[in-house]
Amino acid sequence: MSNSYLSTLICRQAKKYGDRIALKYRDYETESWISVSWNQFAEKVNWVSNALIALGAEVQENIGVFSQNMPECLYTDFGAFGSRIVTIPLYATSSEAQVHYILQDAGIRFLFVGEQYQYDVACRVQNLCKTLKQIIIFDPKVKRSASDTNSIYYSDFLKLGMERKFQAEVDKRTSESGNGDLANILYTSGTTGESKGVMLHHSCYEAAFAAHDGRLTTLGESDVVMNFLPFTHIFERAWSYYCINKGCLLCINLRPQDIQKTIKEIRPTAMCSVPRFWEKVYAGVQEKINETTGLKKSLMLDALKVGKEHNITYLMNGKTPPPLLHMKYKFYEKTIYSLLKKTIGIENGNFFPTAGAAIPRAVEEFVHSVGINMIAGYGLTETTATVSCCWFDSFRIGSVGRVMPNLEIKIGENNEILLRGETITKGYYRKEAMTRQVLTEDGWFHTGDAGYIEDGFLFLTERIKDLFKTSNGKYIAPQAIETKLVVDRYIDQISIIADQRKFVSALIVPEYGQVKKYAEEHHIAYTDMKDLLQKQEILDLFRLRIDTLQQEFAHYEQIKRFTLLPEPFSMDKGELTNTLKIKRPVLMKNYAKEIEKMYEE
The missing domain is CATH 3.30.300.30 (ANL, C-terminal domain)
Incomplete structure (x- = not known):
């Protein structure tokens, strides 16, 4: 395969799916969801490839995307890949200092911004930042400042590509692209200090896709995926790319605080999230039980007890539940569990990947007891997300699952988890000393997390620095x-x-x-x-x-x-x-x- 997989992905999917819906996003003025077909998606991506060349963006140049989740983020990403350009996402909530640091560090000339807040920050930074040449604005409602003479709206940016004047150059770049090209630089927001740019090449994503095909066997084109975490986060980014690759329908949630409402509007089959989401669900259920009395209360408590025994005591340990227990479980599945799932908006659930922090044991037991397929996992930006994950019939409470098929793992001193494989970053952008601290000569990556393996399952114990x-x-x-x-x-x-x-x-x-x-x-x-x-x-x-x-x-x-x-x-x-x-x-x-x-x- 000569060209990089992501550079032609949307175009290939459009040939396969045509007018099928690829994306949906919420229009807040009409309170409705707007659909984008695969053909429309591919057309926008092609315009972006052309428009970036029209602006003068060079091969493997870094561009920035400073926005909350919008379809434009994906058009820009895949359009950039088509022209061998590197995208650098910035968190929508980033401060002026953080934005300034990333723009300088990565030498960004072109910055795409989402809404008013991001535009205002970018304008203030532009006065201090020598490299930033142009701001491109996604949201047409953004009010531009009086002194701003050179920013453009996304609609005008796309017009630069609509006539496809640079198609020959786009084709040439696509054909010369390879999996050795840099795809993204993701800046980690570091709990300890200065943020570092993690380089992820196209080869990292290609290896991640192949590994997930062997594990996430039930994900496919009939899945409706809710997007909730920021695209800037490797978990959501790699997952969304993978869902697009599998032909799923991706529903983009613009405002994270609206998830309780939007999840009920979409009723997704899958969504990746952090444990906090499930902690809130668990707290809500506990609250409900506390307020209930009499028969209803004892039924709810019994349902949790039966579910725990059926799914954890028996199934998790590879044992068959006794017939009476199984009958009770089936009864609760049709009544209490299904009502609970409907209330959250996940009654169509296939599975729900969860990572990013430790999952409290009580929350994990509860989720499995009521038959929600939460897939606990572990990963880092430096490993292109997934290092390990559980699966339907193979999980252990407290574990982050089995290591992905393409990764080697060993436990080093202080029980530190060391990893080697195709999905591991080649290093931090322009920070060789920092890279050498975490990557050994023979390719082992030091995660900084301590853990152990038991029966093939990985358990995390703590962050060593913490x-x-x-x-x-x-x-x-x-x-x-x-x-x-x-x-x-x-x-x-x-x-x-x-x-x-x-x-x-x-x-x-x-x-x-x-x-x-x-x-x-x-x-x-x-x-x-x-x-x-x-x-x-x-x-x-x-x-x-x-x-x-x-x-x-x-x-x-x-x-x-x-x-x-x-x-x-x-x-x-x-x-x-x-x-x-x-x-x-x-x-x-x-x-x-x-x-x-x-x-x-």
Whole structure:
């Protein structure tokens, strides 16, 4: 195969599927979903290839896409691949400093932006950034600033390609493309420091597709896939490319906070998400059970018990459930489980890949008990997403599944997971020293994650960098404690403090609605949230819940003191990365006063 697979993918799919629907996106003015056929998709992609050459974009030049999920992101990506151009996605919520850093580091001349926020940031950065030559705006409703003379709207950009004046050059580039070409550079938002550009070549995606064909055997052209995570995230990006490759219908969700509404409008068969999505579902069900009484309550509790026994105790361990249990399970499948799935909007579910953080055990058991096919997995930007994943009949609670067929794995010192294979990055863009820190001469990649393999299943234990050592010399894995506690319906966010400290403490962002409800039910008077969170009754409530949840931890791992925060951790304050992971160093600084107070004698 001479040309790179992705450079001709959409064109090949259009020949195969023609006027079948390839994409849908939500029009917020008419509250309706607009369809794009494979032929329309291919036509737009071809215009983009032509228009990029019209602008003067060169072979293997880097262009930026700074936008929330829109069909235009995909037109731009595949149009760029057709002309051997590299695309660099930026998170829609990125700050000015982050955007400036990436544009400079990658020498970006052409930047595509989504809506008003991205346009405004790009304009401010353009004054500081020597390389940025032109901004191309996706959303026609964006108001351009008075001093802006050279940005163009996407519709005008496409016009540069509609007459296909550069088709001969596009064809030449496509025929010269190969899987050794660079496809994307993905900047990781680093929980620890400076962001690094992970280089992913076309060969990485081709190897990932081949590996997934052997594992995700039920995904095909009848699947309706909801897109919810940002395309900037390797998980959603590689998954979406793969779904397009399988001929699925991709439904693009523009605003992540709308997922509860859009999932009910689309009722997808598949969607990849982070554990947070399922934690919210689990919390909602627990809430419902708490509010219910009598027969209905005992039926719901029994349904969960039966499901757990049937799917986890028996099926997960390769045993056949006894006939009576199986009959009860079938009854609940038609009643309680199906009602629950319908309420969420996933009654047509095929399977739901989940990764990006540890899945709390209680949440994972619940999802499997009610027969939702959540496929737990593990991957990094540097590995083109999937390293390992579970599958329908082969999963273990707490495991991230079996390693993908094309990867070699070994467990190194400190139980670090090392990987080698075609999907592994060739390094960080223009950062040779950093590349050498993670990639050995003979091609082993150091993940920085610790884990072990049991019966062919991979289990993660902790991020090696994240291990805390108390002043008494004991090692603490903060994520294990956080994952255990975040399932509590009163806890929204939590960060463990323990490094070089005498004991473990925690900063907790409560689920404010639940706390208010508790205050009402127990007639606790208060002026504002800050006042409420200092009330002894509320502190006692949290103490009790924390103590109940942390029983299984060793004495030195248990939370001795905690602080309830009246405001959530936020990206604005630099406390969360773009993928909503906690930046511990920032929290240590922002809450230094509260932390010190917990360690006063």
